[in-house]
Amino acid sequence: MISRKIYGPPGTGKTTKLIDYVKTFYKLGTPLDKIGYFAFTTKAATEATNRMLDAYKHLQQKDLKNFRTLHSFAFNRLGMKKAQVMQDEHYEDIGAKLGIEVTVYSNGQETTGFVDSNSEYFNLINAARIKEVSIENEYNTGMYSYELEKNLLYILEEELNNYKDSFKLYDFTDMIEKFNVAKLCPKYDVVFVDEAQDLSPIQWKMVDILRENSKYVILAGDDDQAIYGWAGADVLKFIATQAKKDIILPQSYRVPRSVQDIANKILDRIPDDRRVKKNWKSRDEKGKVNYITTLDDAPLYKDNWLVLARTNDRLEKLKPLLKDMGIYFQFKGRKSFTASLFRSILNYTRWQNKGDKLSLSELKDIFECTQSYHTLSEERLYDLKEFGFSNTQRWYDVFKINPDECLYIREMLRQGEELNKDARVQLSTIHSAKGGQADNVLLILDNTKTIREATEKSDDKHDEEHRVWYVGVTRTKQNLYIMTAKREDRGYDVESLG
Numbered sequence: 001m002i003s004r005k006i007y008g009p010p011g012t013g014k015t016t017k018l019i020d021y022v023k024t025f026y027k028l029g030t031p032l033d034k035i036g037y038f039a040f041t042t043k044a045a046t047e048a049t050n051r052m053l054d055a056y057k058h059l060q061q062k063d064l065k066n067f068r069t070l071h072s073f074a075f076n077r078l079g080m081k082k083a084q085v086m087q088d089e090h091y092e093d094i095g096a097k098l099g100i101e102v103t104v105y106s107n108g109q110e111t112t113g114f115v116d117s118n119s120e121y122f123n124l125i126n127a128a129r130i131k132e133v134s135i136e137n138e139y140n141t142g143m144y145s146y147e148l149e150k151n152l153l154y155i156l157e158e159e160l161n162n163y164k165d166s167f168k169l170y171d172f173t174d175m176i177e178k179f180n181v182a183k184l185c186p187k188y189d190v191v192f193v194d195e196a197q198d199l200s201p202i203q204w205k206m207v208d209i210l211r212e213n214s215k216y217v218i219l220a221g222d223d224d225q226a227i228y229g230w231a232g233a234d235v236l237k238f239i240a241t242q243a244k245k246d247i248i249l250p251q252s253y254r255v256p257r258s259v260q261d262i263a264n265k266i267l268d269r270i271p272d273d274r275r276v277k278k279n280w281k282s283r284d285e286k287g288k289v290n291y292i293t294t295l296d297d298a299p300l301y302k303d304n305w306l307v308l309a310r311t312n313d314r315l316e317k318l319k320p321l322l323k324d325m326g327i328y329f330q331f332k333g334r335k336s337f338t339a340s341l342f343r344s345i346l347n348y349t350r351w352q353n354k355g356d357k358l359s360l361s362e363l364k365d366i367f368e369c370t371q372s373y374h375t376l377s378e379e380r381l382y383d384l385k386e387f388g389f390s391n392t393q394r395w396y397d398v399f400k401i402n403p404d405e406c407l408y409i410r411e412m413l414r415q416g417e418e419l420n421k422d423a424r425v426q427l428s429t430i431h432s433a434k435g436g437q438a439d440n441v442l443l444i445l446d447n448t449k450t451i452r453e454a455t456e457k458s459d460d461k462h463d464e465e466h467r468v469w470y471v472g473v474t475r476t477k478q479n480l481y482i483m484t485a486k487r488e489d490r491g492y493d494v495e496s497l498g
Contacts, residue, residue, distance in 0.1 A: 002241055003244055003245070004246075005246050006219065006249065007246065007247065008220060008221070008249050009222055009278055010474035011253050011254025012253070015194070016051075018220050030190065032063050033066065036192065036214070037066060037067040038193050038194070039195060040069065040199070041195070042072075044435065045068055045069050048067050070176065071172045074206070078175065078179060084168060085171070086170065086171040090169060094156070098155070098159060121152060125153060126173055129202075130200040131201055132201045135150075135157065180205045180209065185213045189214070189216065190215065196220060196241075197222060197233065197238040198221070200233055200234060219243065224270075224278070227430070229464045239275070248280065250280050252280055254477050256476070256477070257283070257285070259282070259476045260282035285478070287478050289482065290480065290481045290482070291482050300442070301327070303440055304424050304425075305425045306433060306475055307441075307442045308428055308430050308475065309427075310444075314446060322336070322425070323408045324411075326412045326414060327415070327424075327425055328412050329426070330423035331426075339419060339420050340369060344365045360379050363384075366384070369399055370398060370400075372387065374387060433471075439477045439478045440478060441479070441480050442481045442483060
């Protein structure tokens with residue numbers, strides 16, 4: 001029996017609640033090596049670790065070795081080495097050896113290439129293993145591109161297994177499977193499992209092993225935020241899991257009233273037998289929900305923003321529009337303009353116009369951005385003329401910046417963007433933004449066939465789409481902007497809920 005099951009609606013402080021439980025056990029004398037804290041993502045495991053280190057200054061990273069993802073825990077218990085883990089190049093090697101070309105879609109463009117680690121073929125094979133179903137059954141879910149060739153799936157599966165056997169390599173699913181067979185699990189006084197709604201069938205087996213070896217087990221999650229069904233997550237298992245006590249966190253510290261209204265109406269589309277009803281309070285602030293049809297209608301020129309879409313391709317199409325607007329943004333961890341290049345341009349023009357000499361670090365930035373190669377170590381002020389630079393050269397020629405980028409830089413400067421700081425505007429898929437938040441959220445609706453159907457249907461296949469958009473709107477702390485399609489080409493019709 002699970003000791004506690006904690007339901008954490010958006011912004012209700014689920015992680016804080018879990019860490020409070022950890023602290024309680026620790027204060028009561030439970031050794032840290034008898035506490036296991038397992039998260040679905042590395043980000044979540046790191047956050048929990050850092051919160052404990054902040055709370056107890058005498059602790060070190062090594063004291064929290066049991067604060068891990070399930071994959072990391074399996075890796076550690078099996079005594080594996082990094083060299084044994086499958087990497088992107090291994091999948092690419094398999095595809096190249098087979099010599100079978102497939103259609104690849106990247107950034108909205110159709111190209112031809114060999115299968116690789118990002119291929120839907122390998123994704124499908126792995127999903128079938130995670131869900132513990134046949135390739136045939138996974139293929140028939142309809143979640144994959146119609147271009148996938150079924151026969152090729154079986155060829156790749158055999159080649160993948162042979163390749164791993166030959167080189168004694170393992171993927172992440174192998175780690176969980178081998179752990180479940182070996183059951184190399186220490187005995188814990190208490191085990192915490194965060195984001196339990198995202199666990200796959202084989203991960204639930206691992207949790208069962210942990211439970212058998214523990215006195216107390218505390219699960220935390222939110223079925224309404226279960227958006228990884230495509231990756232094998234079994235939300236109904238989370239809902240069905242019995243606990244001695246269910247706790248629903250009652251107060252959101254993030255979501256304002258108007259956004260909660262939209263969120264609740266989205267959840268109303270999911271039948272009661274496929275979710276747990278939860279009463280939780282929004283923040284006292286009303287907030288504001290705005291419906292717009294173009295990017296220009298969102299005040300992206302000021303404050304911080306989280307721009308969300310269902311797919312990366314949708315976000316890729318936004319990038320040139322944001323550049324035309326002079327908006328400084330970040331996408332997939334990459335800034336639209338690097339801070340070092342910006343600093344180098346400013347320092348170069350300062351030297352050019354005023355004759356100011358540059359420090360060693362400033363000089364090294366310029367060398368890096370101009371691909372100049374000089375070995376320097378002396379900490380002094382330098383004149384760029386020492387290295388062949390001329391103060392008659394314009395900065396865009398020195399740094400080989402094309403005209404479009406020049407226009408972008410000038411527009412950003414005109415808008416007052418601070419390019420030496422983190423980008424104000426963050427672009428992210430809804431899945432990647434889970435757990436994140438922002439004062440201002442711009443949600444880009446989509447109009448693919450699957451998503452349109454989700455507005456009209458309610459079943460296991462389409463419930464997850466409702467949950468995806470629920471996660472999207474509940475990232476908002478103050479202002480939510482929903483960019484809709486034209487009425488005749490409506491996508492997921494959130495506007496109808498307003």
